[in-house]
Amino acid sequence: MTGIVLAIDQGTSSTKALVVAADGTVLAEAEILVPVYTPNPGTVEADPAALLASVLDAGRQAVAEAAVAVDVVALANQGESVLAWDPATGRPESACVVWQDRRAAEVCARGQANAARLTELTGLPLDPYFSAPKMRWLRDRLGSGGVITTTDTWLLHQLTGEFVTDAATASRSMLLDLSSATWSDEAWELFGLDEPRPRLVRNDEIVGTTRAFGREVPVGGVIVDQQAALWAQRCREWGEAKCTYGTGAFLLTNTGDRPVRSGAGLTPSVAWDLTGQRRWCLDGQVCTVGQALSWLRDVGLLDGPGDLDAVGETVDDTAGVVFVPSLAGLAAPHWQPSATGGFFGLNLAATRAHLVRAVCLGIAAQVVDLVDASTADLGGAPPLLRVDGGLTRSRLLVQMQADLLQAPVEVAAAPHATALGVADLGLRAATGHSLPDPRPGTIIEPSRSAEWAEQQLSRWRSALALSRHWSEL
Known part of the structure; x- marks a missing residue:
């Protein structure tokens, strides 16, 4: 072999x-x-x-x-x-x-x-x-x-x-x-x-x-x-985008053979530099995603990230609670390093399950923020969002992402896209050959109405504004 x-x-x-x-x-x-x-x-x-x-x-x-x-x-x-x-x-x-x-x-x-x-x-x-x-x-x-x-x-x-x-x-x-x-x-x-x-x-x-x-x-x-994950997800054409959910969440959109200087708060970067081919991308970041779930574990609201669905799916809503996941500041598109996270709308009806569900919704909403910024820069949304990373095993998180985006989400068949991307690049370096194309991912369609999504995003953006103001006090 x-x-x-x-x-x-x-x-x-x-x-x-x-x-x-x-x-x-x-x-x-x-x-x-x-x-x-x-x-x-x-x-x-x-x-x-x-x-x-x-x-x-x-x-x-x-x-x-x-x-x-x-x-x-x-x-x-x-x-x-x-x-x-x-x-x-x-x-x-x-x-x-x-x-x-x-x-x-x-x-x-x-x-x-x-x-x-x-x-x-x-x-x-x-x-x-x-x-x-x-x-x-x-x-x-x-x-x-x-x-x-x-x-x-x-x-x-x-x-x-x-x-x-x-x-x-x-x-x-x-x-x-x-x-x-x-x-x-x-x-x-x-x-x-x-x-x-x-x-x-x-x-x-x-x-x-x-x-x-x-x-x-x-x-x-x-x-x-x-960028390894962008390569693994085969986002090889202009406008194709992926989001990796790990310690943070990272949205990268291919901008082709030239850098696009963002007017919406994203960051242009080299996507890859190969023999005879250099490509650029726009990058946006949510600083705490998997780490937000680890924080939930540390404060006793989850036994571990693997319990996300088991707890969060026991309720159908957040009981009006909104979570802003800026526990380590805000990167793109807001660039407010002093920002802090928080729960808003806490009430006596809110249970542990509602808080866990609110954390999922807050993460997905912040990714929508990044997709909206990419759309503003490129003049159009990606046809679908390709997602990978360990947290894409969560049915709850991925479905919320599709519902808030009001667009299909393709979950990579293998969660370790970064490692597979670097494996392909390593094989190219050693032999000049590539790995076969990956198996098609699972497509998750939105299950909620556009009105529901807009209502949730409006509440989340209000909470984000309050959170940003709090950090300035």
Whole structure:
């Protein structure tokens, strides 16, 4: 058997590893949880040692279960998360500052004079969500020495000894010139960063070799996680969109062979950079989705995310309760890092089941917010929304999404679209071939009226406005 890919999806709260054959068969899979620490409001960190251990352990478990030698290793990364490390030894010199961390708001506040120019250069608003403000925040605390990079560069250095990142990941940093997909000297200077810059590689390029999972094999097909899912969902044409529901929810819409500078609050990014083909997308984010359900568990309203349907489907409505899921601030299209979440309309009739159902509705409503922004930018809505991620196993969430959108939703047949996308890119890097097209997903049609959807969205938008105002008090 040839063309065996070990595809690793290193995400915020877990690392998934799939061993995938060239015919698309998933031979084995493994998942290792990654602890995320939020000791204070706005602080979201992870232990770099835990990130690396999760990559090695998940990959080795999957390879052992598959009982085959792999031919290439591919890696998807979590995007805007950063850390400091020693390039001579590879040792971390800071915690991993996760993409949800808002402490770099102070960097953004003092850099407002450069905000418009940075957006012109990179397409991104000046916000602590992105990598460069976090890098500046870390550099202010660590002084000189070492390097500060996104997590993919450090993990790939651990695996291969190389110092690289890809253009899709770099386009989420505020340091890449959006038009040329090359590093912007001016953006680096405006942030006052003189870090060594990783070499930019294509998403179908072999970047080095590793012995971490057995015999020495090439490493290739590296990309940021959401673009990997866009690729896996076959959103290859202008206007096609997908949403991945994981720790957060991420809506990406293909904008073809040129970047579209959003007037509605979305962010343009490189979708993929392949040999002979570069594509762009518009990106929108809901910062807390799976993490909102974990929060429900932590406060005792759910035993775990797997109980979402068992609890939420015991009632038919939310008893008038509305939930705004901005527990780690608002990203696109509002860009209010200080925003907080909350329940509105609480009353004596509201039970645990109503609150759980309200959380589902709030998540789905915020995704509608992103679809509406994409529609405003592109002049039309996607013909259907393709969805993936572990939370798409929830009948309740997916049906609410279709009902609020008043449009069909296609649920991917396999929930691990990110890992399958990076597997396909890894196979392309190693062999020049692609995995077969995935099985068709399940189409979920709206089951509620347009009037119901408009009423729910109107109430949710009122609650969102109240929540945004609260954070400004």
